[in-house]
Structures are given as structure tokens and as C-alpha cells.
Amino acid sequence: MSAAVTNADWRHMHADDLTMVYETGCIVHPDYPEAKSVFEDRFNLYPKGCFVLQAGQGQLGYAISHPWPAFTIPALNVELCSIPDNAKSYYLHDIALLPQARAGGYASIVVGKMAEQARDDGFSTMALVAVNGSQGFWERQGFKVVEHDALTGKLKTYSDDARYMMRELI
Numbered sequence: 001m002s003a004a005v006t007n008a009d010w011r012h013m014h015a016d017d018l019t020m021v022y023e024t025g026c027i028v029h030p031d032y033p034e035a036k037s038v039f040e041d042r043f044n045l046y047p048k049g050c051f052v053l054q055a056g057q058g059q060l061g062y063a064i065s066h067p068w069p070a071f072t073i074p075a076l077n078v079e080l081c082s083i084p085d086n087a088k089s090y091y092l093h094d095i096a097l098l099p100q101a102r103a104g105g106y107a108s109i110v111v112g113k114m115a116e117q118a119r120d121d122g123f124s125t126m127a128l129v130a131v132n133g134s135q136g137f138w139e140r141q142g143f144k145v146v147e148h149d150a151l152t153g154k155l156k157t158y159s160d161d162a163r164y165m166m167r168e169l170i
């Protein structure tokens with residue numbers, strides 16, 4: 001563990017965090033830009049799946065998740081507007097930490113919080129698309145790559161190395 005920051009804590013996101021959350025997304029994900037309205041959309045649909053890493057007066061990262069159908073992938077930078085009735089899995093849209101907050105275990109902590117939320121809401125699986133070389137991180141969190149023909153084209157719209165990953169919640 002070697003994060004520059006050691007005094008941060010995860011808390012649920014509030015509506016007035018969204019500007020900072022959006023700005024963090026722009027810094028952390030220059031290759032996957034998403035409009036502020038997309039962050040607002042996820043927060044409005046499922047606020048209990050949204051978290052902010054707070055240190056003093058500053059925010060150092062966010063985590064966003066919501067129910068979603070298994071083996072399907074939301075398009076990037078598109079508002080969902082509603083959660084489909086067949087949303088039987090729990091989707092991790094993103095965890096994004098500013099560089100000074102990485103390698104301190106904060107991402108692992110919020111994965112645990114999202115898994116707890118998913119279990120509480122009755123889901124038995126969590127899924128995500130791994131990008132930015134994060135597959136190894138997700139494997140440490142119990143996710144496994146799932147190959148599925150129907151996903152191949154959609155994954156390519158993220159990046160060549162994007163992988164759909166799933167974790168059983170027991």
C-alpha cells in the first residue's frame with residue numbers, strides 16, 4: 001500500500017457532488033469521456049449504488065453502480081433513462097480514483113461496499129467492463145472474464161482490450 005492519501009473515506013454520493021465527480025471522470029478517463037448528464041443519469045437512477053471518496057474538503061474519486069441485465073453492456077456516454085425490468089445482475093459502471101488515492105486499498109473497499117449493496121438488493125452476480133488494463137485488479141476482486149459472442153462487437157466500441165467480467169455473490 002503506497003497511496004499518498006491515507007485519511008479518505010467512502011460515503012454515498014450526493015447531488016451536489018456531481019460537478020466534482022464529472023471533473024474527476026474527465027481527469028481519470030480521457031479516453032472514455034462521458035457528459036455530465038450521464039453521471040446525473042446514473043445517480044438519479046440508483047443513488048444507493050453511487051459513492052464518493054472524501055478526504056477533508058476534497059473528493060478523490062467515485063464509484064458508480066446500478067442493476068442491469070446480465071451479459072449486456074450499456075453504451076458509453078449514453079443516458080440509460082431507466083433500469084430495465086430484466087435487470088437481474090448488478091453492474092459496476094466505474095471506479096475512478098485520482099492518482100494520489102491509488103494503491104491504498106480504497107478501490108477494494110468500495111468494491112466491498114457495492115457487493116454489499118448488490119447482495120442487500122437481492123442480486124447474485126455483479127458484472128463490469130474492464131478497461132485501462134484494470135483486468136488484473138478486477139480478478140483480485142473475484143471477477144472472471146466471460147466470453148460471450150453477443151458481447152464482442154459492443155466491447156470493441158470500448159477498446160480492443162475491453163473485457164466483460166462477472167463475479168458471483170455468495
Ligand SMILES: CC(C)(COP(=O)(O)OP(=O)(O)OC[C@H]1O[C@@H](n2cnc3c(N)ncnc32)[C@H](O)[C@@H]1OP(=O)(O)O)[C@@H](O)C(=O)NCCC(=O)NCCS
Binds near residue numbers: 095096102105109137
Ligand atoms: C483501477 C483502480 C480503481 C484500482 O485502484 P487501486 O487504488 O490501485 O486499488 P487497490 O489499492 O484497492 O488495489 C487492490 C489490489 O489490486 C492490485 N491492482 C491495482 N490495480 C491493478 C491492475 N491494473 N492490475 C493488476 N492488479 C492491480 C493492487 O496491487 C492491489 O493488490 P494487493 O491486494 O495485492 O495489494 C485505479 O487504478 C484507477 O482509478 N484507475 C483508473 C480508472 C480505471 O481504470 N478504472 C477501472 C475502469 S474498469
